[in-house]
Amino acid sequence: MSAPPVRVSEGLPSRAIAFAALVVALALMAGMLLVVVVGTAHGFWPRKLVAFTLADGSELLGEPWGEEPDPQAPGNRRVRLKVGNRDLLGQDFVFVRLAEVVAEAYPQDAVVLERWEYGNFYGFPVLLKYDGREVAPGDPQFEQALTAQLAKAYRITKRFATLRARITTAPSEEELAELNTLAAHLSSCNLTLRTASGVTKEITCGEVVRLWRPNRMGLGAQTLEFIRRLWQFLFSEPREANTEGGIFPALFGTAFLVMLMTVFVVPLGVLTAVYLREYAKDNAFTRGVRMAVSTLAGVPSIVFGAFGLAFFVYQVGGAVDRLFFAANLPTPTFGTGGVLWASLTMALLTLPVVVVASEEGLSAAPPEVRDGARALGATRWETLRRVVFPYAKPGILTGVILAVARAAGEVAPLMLTGVVKLAPSLPLDGTPPFLHLERKFMHLGFHIYDVGFQSPNIEAARPMIFATTLVLLLLVVVLNLLALIFRNKARKALEGGVL
Amino acid sequence: MKGALACQDLIVGFGATEVLRGVTLSVPEQGITAVIGPSGCGKSTLLRCFNRMNDHLPGFFLRGKVWALGRDVYDPTWPVDSLRFAVGMVFQKPNPFPMSIAENVLFGPRLAGIRQREELRVILERSLRAAHLWDEVKDTLHASAFSLSGGQQQRLCIARALACQPRVLLLDEPSSALDPIATAALEETVSELASEVAVLWVTHDLQQAARVSQQVAFLYLGKLVEAGSTAEVFANPAQPLTEAYLTGKFG
Numbered sequence: 223m224s225a226p227p228v229r230v231s232e233g234l235p236s237r238a239i240a241f242a243a244l245v246v247a248l249a250l251m252a253g254m255l256l257v258v259v260v261g262t263a264h265g266f267w268p269r270k271l272v273a274f275t276l277a278d279g280s281e282l283l284g285e286p287w288g289e290e291p292d293p294q295a296p297g298n299r300r301v302r303l304k305v306g307n308r309d310l311l312g313q314d315f316v317f318v319r320l321a322e323v324v325a326e327a328y329p330q331d332a333v334v335l336e337r338w339e340y341g342n343f344y345g346f347p348v349l350l351k352y353d354g355r356e357v358a359p360g361d362p363q364f365e366q367a368l369t370a371q372l373a374k375a376y377r378i379t380k381r382f383a384t385l386r387a388r389i390t391t392a393p394s395e396e397e398l399a400e401l402n403t404l405a406a407h408l409s410s411c412n413l414t415l416r417t418a419s420g421v422t423k424e425i426t427c428g429e430v431v432r433l434w435r436p437n438r439m440g441l442g443a444q445t446l447e448f449i450r451r452l453w454q455f456l457f458s459e460p461r462e463a464n465t466e467g468g469i470f471p472a473l474f475g476t477a478f479l480v481m482l483m484t485v486f487v488v489p490l491g492v493l494t495a496v497y498l499r500e501y502a503k504d505n506a507f508t509r510g511v512r513m514a515v516s517t518l519a520g521v522p523s524i525v526f527g528a529f530g531l532a533f534f535v536y537q538v539g540g541a542v543d544r545l546f547f548a549a550n551l552p553t554p555t556f557g558t559g560g561v562l563w564a565s566l567t568m569a570l571l572t573l574p575v576v577v578v579a580s581e582e583g584l585s586a587a588p589p590e591v592r593d594g595a596r597a598l599g600a601t602r603w604e605t606l607r608r609v610v611f612p613y614a615k616p617g618i619l620t621g622v623i624l625a626v627a628r629a630a631g632e633v634a635p636l637m638l639t640g641v642v643k644l645a646p647s648l649p650l651d652g653t654p655p656f657l658h659l660e661r662k663f664m665h666l667g668f669h670i671y672d673v674g675f676q677s678p679n680i681e682a683a684r685p686m687i688f689a690t691t692l693v694l695l696l697l698v699v700v701l702n703l704l705a706l707i708f709r710n711k712a713r714k715a716l717e718g719g720v721l
Numbered sequence: 722m723k724g725a726l727a728c729q730d731l732i733v734g735f736g737a738t739e740v741l742r743g744v745t746l747s748v749p750e751q752g753i754t755a756v757i758g759p760s761g762c763g764k765s766t767l768l769r770c771f772n773r774m775n776d777h778l779p780g781f782f783l784r785g786k787v788w789a790l791g792r793d794v795y796d797p798t799w800p801v802d803s804l805r806f807a808v809g810m811v812f813q814k815p816n817p818f819p820m821s822i823a824e825n826v827l828f829g830p831r832l833a834g835i836r837q838r839e840e841l842r843v844i845l846e847r848s849l850r851a852a853h854l855w856d857e858v859k860d861t862l863h864a865s866a867f868s869l870s871g872g873q874q875q876r877l878c879i880a881r882a883l884a885c886q887p888r889v890l891l892l893d894e895p896s897s898a899l900d901p902i903a904t905a906a907l908e909e910t911v912s913e914l915a916s917e918v919a920v921l922w923v924t925h926d927l928q929q930a931a932r933v934s935q936q937v938a939f940l941y942l943g944k945l946v947e948a949g950s951t952a953e954v955f956a957n958p959a960q961p962l963t964e965a966y967l968t969g970k971f972g
Contacts, residue, residue: 590814590816591817591818593774594816594817594818594881596774596805597774597809597812598805598806598828598829598882599802599804599806599829600802600828600832604832608818608828609819612819612820716867717867
């Protein structure tokens with residue numbers, strides 16, 4: 223007789239490997255979040271202005287944006303300095319070799335001017351002229367007058383812009399008169415500044431968004447400034463090819479697109495699921511439909527974009543134009559990309575998710591409860607609406623969550639169906655008919671791509687990229703949370719307690 | 722055919738299987754008629770013929786005649802939803818709807834188009850009282866029906882059926898998921914109702930059939946073996962098969 227076999231365990235330490243995978247996954251996610259948050263904070267925190275005197279005698283004033291090894295002189299370090307004054311110097315950033323710096327100072331009276339055009343101006347105020355008066359920095363009234371005049375100019379500029387946006391055709395006489403008065407006001411106020419290198423520059427007050435003195439700011443003032451900048455970032459219009467200003471139109475466009483898409487995809491997806499689950503017999507046709515739906519979920523998004531362009535934009539949009547907007551042809555109205563076609567394309571893209579989740583939701587209603595309703599004489603539809611639907615709601619909302627998260631993050635299909643880098647007006651505004659579904663729109667995802675990779679001034683735009691990414695992440699999180707709250711409410715209502 | 726419910730030469734099956742093989746039965750307009758028989762003999766199928774609940778099941782076929790409230794259930798002028806509304810049914814497992822206690826009871830009346838608050842309130846109280854549930858839930862009418870115990874849920878289902886004011890109640894082993902105390906409460910409730918409505922009660926519990934019913938029908942392998950007054954059948958079964966079942970030789 224031979225000896226009985228002996229079992230020798232050679233299994234991998236599966237628990238340790240699985241745990242390691244989890245750690246790596248978490249680290250990657252946390253790392254991504256950290257990069258975005260740190261990038262945003264780094265970019266938006268107000269910096270001190272440093273004045274460098276170089277070995278050759280020249281002077282530079284600007285915000286230091288980090289030190290790095292100098293690739294041209296090994297062993298040396300250089301500072302990236304944002305010197306602004308693009309209209310004078312041609313570029314916002316210069317590199318300063320630390321070895322060439324002889325003196326470094328933080329002058330108290332250095333100012334930053336945020337301008338509507340040409341980016342920031344860094345320098346020292348020399349003279350303020352307004353209403354025929356002249357005030358110099360030594361004057362006790364200077365500070366007060368400067369603040370008041372700039373605030374006034376800001377208001378007038380805003381008013382000027384609104385007025386001009388409203389006037390589409392020839393302005394009326396009153397409007398023309400007001401425009402002239404405003405323009406006269408704006409040109410009556412001028413601020414003369416001196417740059418670090420000694421050049422004098424006169425700037426009209428109307429060019430200025432804000433003025434501040436970073437070197438006089440304490441921690442409290444810096445924090446306030448930081449919050450103010452984030453606020454401005456969220457709620458103002460982009461300027462200077464999207465590298466400055468805010469992202470409000472993109473934020474609004476993304477939310478609008480997602481909501482419009484939800485309006486399209488939820489009824490369509492839920493009703494499809496209702497048909498498949500409640501009415502259709504289990505045969506080759508329904509199995510085929512189910513397979514097609516799940517295949518649709520795996521189709522690359524750019525394919526949906528191409529379809530949206532070919533079908534919605536050219537076919538449907540073209541037909542709509544021929545029927546209803548023939549007077550404008552050959553200029554297309556609906557026959558070009560727009561928020562309506564983009565949201566329909568996104569609805570198609572997210573349809574499988576909603577159908578599958580809704581089907582699961584519908585199957586959560588126990589058959590005996592359906593029987594109970596039928597036995598009371600309820601029709602199929604009444605049973606569905608009053609008894610099955612409460613059970614299906616959490617599942618349907620899960621589908622909506624997934625669809626919304628996906629739609630908020632997609633960019634590729636939008637690029638073909640109506641997203642633009644700069645939309646002159648929002649799809650929802652105060653001019654009748656208020657809802658402009660044919661308009662092109664801005665989107666956070668595309669904004670990141672545009673600012674990050676298509677921008678003429680990539681260095682200046684860097685903080686915007688991080689911040690836009692953060693906003694997009696937060697938007698997806700907020701939309702998810704909302705849907706989650708609705709879902710849990712529906713679940714709780716189902717499980718009992720007060721309805 | 723006379724009676725609240727009746728069938729004649731009823732043959733029912735699904736696909737290739739015949740479940741009922743020629744059943745003729747009449748249920749009186751008051752009192753409880755129990756249907757007994759071993760598992761799989763077709764008790765539930767028979768019960769579900771009277772409100773056409775089998776019709777959606779795959780492969781269903783039916784031959785013979787079925788009447789409810791003196792009318793052919795397949796009368797084309799009698800829509801199936803109206804038939805079901807007129808014939809109340811309570812299922813094996815309590816199946817409250819995902820809504821409040823009050824809305825569960827008012828489900829039927831609302832389907833019938835009753836909208837007036839006062840009328841609905843009267844129906845709600847009357848139905849819950851008849852189901853012996855009013856005192857337990859009168860302060861929590863707007864709580865979810867799922868907050869009730871199993872026995873209470875089953876009585877809620879009875880109240881829900883009663884709210885449609887049916888003249889017939891079909892009970893499909895309604896106490897099989899309940900504990901003995903809840904079962905006793907349910908039996909008492911239904912016994913009281915039986916003075917006004919006809920009750921057809923399917924049960925696999927012989928003691929229960931003996932306790933609650935005035936009439937009994939014994940089904941075996943899709944055939945009606947014996948039917949008659951409960952006292953008579955339990956004391957002196959005419960068929961040897963009935964006697965064997967009643968004495969526990971099979972089933």
